[in-house]
Amino acid sequence: MSIAATFEIQYLQYLDPEGKQVRDDLPAFAEDTEHMVELYKLMVSTRVFDAKSVALQRTGKLGTYASCLGHEAAHVGIGSAMAAEDVLAPSYREYGAQLYRGVQPREVYTYWGGDERGNDYQNEPARHDFPWSVPIATQCLHAAGSALAFKIREEKRVAVCTIGDGGSSKGDFYGAINIAGAQKLPLVAVIVNNQWAISVPRHIQTGAETLAQKGIAAGIPTIQVDGNDIIAVRKAMGDALERARNGEGPSVIEAVTYRLGDHTTADDARRYRGEDEVKDAWTKDPVVRLRAWLEAKGVWNEEKEEAWKAECDEWMDNEVNAYLENKAQPTSAIFDYTFAEMPEDLARQREQAIELDRQ
């Protein structure tokens, strides 16, 4: 039989779970220890932020919240590799990437606190990014569309979408990488494979051995990386972004990680997964791993850790206060963003609602 095509999925890892470097060919950014400390600090602040969110929810000050515990290397790796002019189309828990791009913790709280203003990111570059996307996988097409806009306008920008292992089952994900492959769009699609889609384990989503191989269906470069190793994530992202920026088209990256927390605060993961599995996943903690590596390099220590955590605590307390002080929107806000120009009928409904409120 003759062979029509062959493919290979590579796996990339620089740091093992103990933080031991398993390859010599460190990428340039990783040689810059100051930079790596910055990344580490954002991973830690992301974790502090996340714990604060969960606490807020538990005390009734937030609605349902989707935690990012365990995803810090993947998310910060994604966000830190992107250029400011690039566009991010996230799902709903990529805070590590978003904080890097200027989303404020208070905005995250506002959103999960049931207030649309949380989606109105004030700081660039996040201000031109897409808001959280709850309808699974729909954001992948927004990124593909952004990439198409960049290509048409001949801008050297890249669109990045993130998607879960579960989300990569949805037709939109396939549609996005397919049109990107056909049109050589500057798109990087990152599958953040945290093994679970609420209660559904990875093996029920697909019979594929890797999620990376989904990129083969679109004929585009694809790679699997250790998603708990920020060097690997950041390196794969950097390569993919560079290719995209140079007009060489899209890529898929599978970042293999683990959802250490519940799906959201409305979920109880003990219903469907064993404690052993979670315990084992904790031994691969992305934060511990990077810390060990930085400490071995002599650029981080317990003292710095404590100081930074204290700083983060203060930052988050400040954010929480800003959030809690924020008054609810006026009734008119229910109506004011439906159209650019208010239709007459709607204006009448608006008046009625305001009137009702006054009573």
Next chain:
Amino acid sequence: MSIAATFEIQYLQYLDPEGKQVRDDLPAFAEDTEHMVELYKLMVSTRVFDAKSVALQRTGKLGTYASCLGHEAAHVGIGSAMAAEDVLAPSYREYGAQLYRGVQPREVYTYWGGDERGNDYQNEPARHDFPWSVPIATQCLHAAGSALAFKIREEKRVAVCTIGDGGSSKGDFYGAINIAGAQKLPLVAVIVNNQWAISVPRHIQTGAETLAQKGIAAGIPTIQVDGNDIIAVRKAMGDALERARNGEGPSVIEAVTYRLGDHTTADDARRYRGEDEVKDAWTKDPVVRLRAWLEAKGVWNEEKEEAWKAECDEWMDNEVNAYLENKAQPTSAIFDYTFAEMPEDLARQREQAIELDRQ
């Protein structure tokens, strides 16, 4: 870098365009020349049938019609490999497979003649098959659902869907092979790659080198075959069906062929593709190829050809007459198949419509 997975897409061909056998390991069914003559005869009758349909349309006796010219090896190969108890979920031009399974030419005419009764196949096994599916790719999920039913009921049956090169871009196709892979369903998905989706060429659909490699995304066996070589199609189908029937799960087959005619009678392909390309495709005609092989084997000749064509003509004339004699359905038929039990309001509308008709 370590390798997470490797893949290979095989290409299968037994007969080259001249009908020369390019491999020695003929499958058992192909050693049976009587059987191969039967397949050849069905390919010819399919072509006669198709020409008749186009002629009917040109003379105003049919609505828009989707021709199958050039797909005879692929379609007959698919239909003839299936067992009676299997289920076929076709798109809209797989007559070669359907005639094999008992669909009558008059039913095809009735359908394209604007009459729902054309979907009401009278003969088994077609009677339990799905009707033509116009909304692209939706039929793939019907096949996956059928396969799931078979698995649940522990029936040794296989569901087969066919889909075009264009259709394989649609999320449903991906969804179907994905759930089939995850659940190891007895599904065979055949991509009939005829290079065109109306006016859109294959390379605008996807950046993938082969369409077969889409199966990799679902983690299932997949192969590319010469879709103008019925032995290759039939062999790949046979293998895939056997695996599915034995509980070994689904497969994808890409049958590479060419749409020799317009997309439908409403289309004019000269608007968007060159004559050279079409001329070249005619040199790979699946019917000519099999005939050459059979003639070389001494089991077919010009005389038999003429006799069989005459028989086909008679058959089709008979079918056409049956079709043309068929009176339109009564007005009540607009209403009678909406629900098993007629809702009261609808019954009133039905009476009104019948009344209006009487006037």
Next chain:
Amino acid sequence: MAQITLIEAVTQALAYEMQHDQSVVVLGEDVGVNGGVFRATQGLQKKFGELRVLDTPLDETTIAGVTVGMAAQGMKPVAEAQFEGFIYPMMEQIACHAARLRNRTRGRLTVPAVFRAPWGGGIRAPEHHSEANEHLFTNIPGLRVVMPSSPARAYGLLLAAIRDPDPVMFFEPKRIYRQYKEEVPDDGEALPLDVCFVLRDGTDVTLVTWGAQVKECLETADALAEEGISAEVIDVATLTPLDFDTIAESVSKTGRCVIVHEAPKTAGFGAEIAARLAEECLYDLLAPVQRVTGYDTHIPLFRQEMKYLPSVERISAAVHKTLAVS
């Protein structure tokens, strides 16, 4: 006999029918071990196995298409969309196939399937989790659109939906999933899918509603009673095909009608009922028909959602408005 909630009644109906009919299967995201995010399918997988209570990949198009395929080949699938806000990818399969396979094939193939989804707002849920979009399905011929508003009706109507030989959209008002309990005998008795339920008799005005707003209407009727106003309350329950006769009869009697629903006003299903009244009961109407509905905006995130949802105050005000006309 135990008292159960609406969501427990859903589970009870599913379990009953799966027990008595081998062709009934449940499929959707997280319906298995987890028993669904609202626990509608709790315990079913343990009882009936992984194939009859199937966790699907995360793709609603797949769920809908596989459901159509299974149903056409003799199964009775009950598919779940995790929230009604995620039902859109099912639309093509529902509109093009589920609702018309019988018609397309002149009855050769049919789709005896149920599409379940938790529906509506009022539970402080995140974005896209509070949609009331039943209108999407009410103009599609060949579908039944059903919405229960009590544990007993959830049980009886779901049994009927599963047994029905045609596809049924079954929308469960999540706001009242656990609002109260009542006795629901597990006797396998279905309720009819072609009637509206008159929940309270009255003479002065007819309140027509469905889903979560049934409760608001009953409460409004209580409040009105204290003022000496007698309100009849109708739970439409099956929106399409509509039992208009029951509504017409009531409005002919009371002469006044307030229609209450959660979806946006314009082209919501309330419009159909008001239109029928204008066509068939014009001379019985003593006052213009009123609609109390969600506004023509997206339901706001939860900090403001109660301002959006029809309330006892808004319904009451509409009733007074219609009574002011004489």
Next chain:
Amino acid sequence: MAQITLIEAVTQALAYEMQHDQSVVVLGEDVGVNGGVFRATQGLQKKFGELRVLDTPLDETTIAGVTVGMAAQGMKPVAEAQFEGFIYPMMEQIACHAARLRNRTRGRLTVPAVFRAPWGGGIRAPEHHSEANEHLFTNIPGLRVVMPSSPARAYGLLLAAIRDPDPVMFFEPKRIYRQYKEEVPDDGEALPLDVCFVLRDGTDVTLVTWGAQVKECLETADALAEEGISAEVIDVATLTPLDFDTIAESVSKTGRCVIVHEAPKTAGFGAEIAARLAEECLYDLLAPVQRVTGYDTHIPLFRQEMKYLPSVERISAAVHKTLAVS
């Protein structure tokens, strides 16, 4: 000046706006070299290149999602669904994002996109090629639903749709794509998206309609005139947000109203208009509102489709019925 058909007016509007606004792009299946299966985009790719007139892979979900993404990043995409029967896979992106991104982000990101689709029956097309499903979009806040019914209105409304800062569903009645020609100056003048057009003045009855049925209604009005009945004809044109005032004014004058549309009756958009009349014009109504519509069935395949579509006879009969009431 040349006389052009409705479909040519669509092409003319697209070409005009692409010429004057670099951010306008067209995308869909077969829109490029082939110029669309109805030739709506004929010649555009040659003029504006392969990227601004983009043939997409065959996936409507992709088309819709990419459209939203581009629009949010500053383009003005005009996306095509090849037939309205194939628009279902676009629903999630339209309902969850196009229609609400402005609202979700408090105006930070917006979707100035147009979703075009050939609409309706009457051209002897194959299965699934004759749908009239505008109702799907009329209950979704944040969308404009527009349907032209003449070459001039196609040109002016499409220009307005492209320029509108919010998403517009633009449904083109394929039955009248080439029915007649009229002069349409290529002057870039848009028509307003917030008015109904009174096409014919009358005093006895108001015919309210849109799309392909405008022609039927005008013909009916002609026929009625011969009987001495004066019918006013309103082309709704923009279904949502609805300019109800124009309709109300007319019906207040005539006292009688017949609503005509091609989609199934139950929960079709005619219901909304009838409901508004019942709510706001009850005392002006001299007779019950009538709806002449498609039946509550799927549109039959073409051998029977003309029996399904509203005809001059059916409209006329309804007018006489409303006039019989005094």
